[in-house]
Amino acid sequence: MDAEGAREWEAEFEAAARRPLKTRLRYAFIHTYKPVLDDAAYRSFDSLAEYRAWCAAELPEWLGYGPAV
Amino acid sequence: MAPRFEYAQAEEVRDAFARHGVRYLFIGKSGAILLGYPDTTQDADLFVEKTEANGAAAVRALRELRFELTESQAEEIGRGKDFVQLKSGPFDLDLVFAPDGIESFAEAWRRHLEVEGFPVCHPDDIIRSKEAANRVKDRESLPRLRAFRDYWLRNR
Numbered sequence: 001m002d003a004e005g006a007r008e009w010e011a012e013f014e015a016a017a018r019r020p021l022k023t024r025l026r027y028a029f030i031h032t033y034k035p036v037l038d039d040a041a042y043r044s045f046d047s048l049a050e051y052r053a054w055c056a057a058e059l060p061e062w063l064g065y066g067p068a069v
Numbered sequence: 070m071a072p073r074f075e076y077a078q079a080e081e082v083r084d085a086f087a088r089h090g091v092r093y094l095f096i097g098k099s100g101a102i103l104l105g106y107p108d109t110t111q112d113a114d115l116f117v118e119k120t121e122a123n124g125a126a127a128v129r130a131l132r133e134l135r136f137e138l139t140e141s142q143a144e145e146i147g148r149g150k151d152f153v154q155l156k157s158g159p160f161d162l163d164l165v166f167a168p169d170g171i172e173s174f175a176e177a178w179r180r181h182l183e184v185e186g187f188p189v190c191h192p193d194d195i196i197r198s199k200e201a202a203n204r205v206k207d208r209e210s211l212p213r214l215r216a217f218r219d220y221w222l223r224n225r
Contacts, residue, residue, distance in 0.1 A: 001212060009213060013220040016107035021185055022076040028102040030109045031073040031161075041157035042142055044150040048169050051152045052202070064206030 035060055074099075074113050074160045081134055082113070082162075083187050089130040092118040094181050096168060096190045096198060098210070103184045104192060106217045108210070112161040116190060118174040119149035119166040127164070135159050170194075170201030192218040 001009075016024060036059050045051040055065035086093055095103055097114035117127055124147040131146070132138060136158030138146070146153055146164065153164040171177050171194050180191040190198075196214055199207040 001216070006216065009216050010220060012107050013105070013217055017105050017224070021103070024102060024105070024107070025074075025076040025079060028107075028109055029074040029099075029111070029113075031071070031111060034111070037154075038156065040154075041137075043154040044142070044145045045152045047151045048165070048167065048202070052204070055204070064209070065204055068203050068205050068208040 034063055037063065037065070071156060071158065071160050073111075078160045079103075079113070079187065081159075082115070082130075085130040085133050086127070087186075089126040089133070091126045091130050092120075092123050092174070092178070093127070094174075094177055094188050094190045096165060096177075096195060097163075098195075098214075100189045100195050101192065101214060101217065103187050103189045104182065104221060106214065108213070112163055114163045114165060116165050116168055116171070116174065116177060117149070118178075121147065121149075124149045124166075131155070131158070131162075136162075168198045168201075170197035170199075192221055 045054065052067065056067060059065045094100070094116045095113065096116040098106070098108060098110040099113040102108060102110065117123065128138065128143045128146050132143075136155055138157065149166040151165070151167045153166075155162045155164065171190075177190055177194050180194060182189050182191060192214075196211065196218060199211055199214065
């Protein structure tokens, strides 16, 4: 992160701090269809390791749920 | 697809969970957003204390919020499966009973913050859980999240 980038983030944090929570939430939550992940109404896993393994095996890589290498 | 999560839904969760005495914390990016972090996310993540009584209370609260749960699903939530993904209600919710990188609910509760009545994990815990999860999307978001944590600590 260069100094200009850090200043931009700082300005964004300051602008967000001036907005009421209700406004922040209105713009924060988005909903786009995520293949596979959104195709079941309920899923459960005995451990997060099991969930991570499922994500790595089943979800398209571009969703970003796979392990960072 | 469920409607997106908004302030009204966050209030519904807060109020229903309070009525049923559920011990939980907002975690993940949704928690950071409650603290002021400017970013986007697709669902709300709740860190729920893993006890039998708390799991049962969570089930009652979720049903009151109009989540459709079968008996076997309710039983799984009641006994605290480590990760439950709910897309059967008015909005999407992820329940995490044992997040990566956080030793216990009690420790996270000791450090937690309240924002307009919403119980939220400390930014350090949100960061720790993302570091431990180590997914591609977490790695990408961590530098900005750490910068926010530093800003938040300077200005709280």
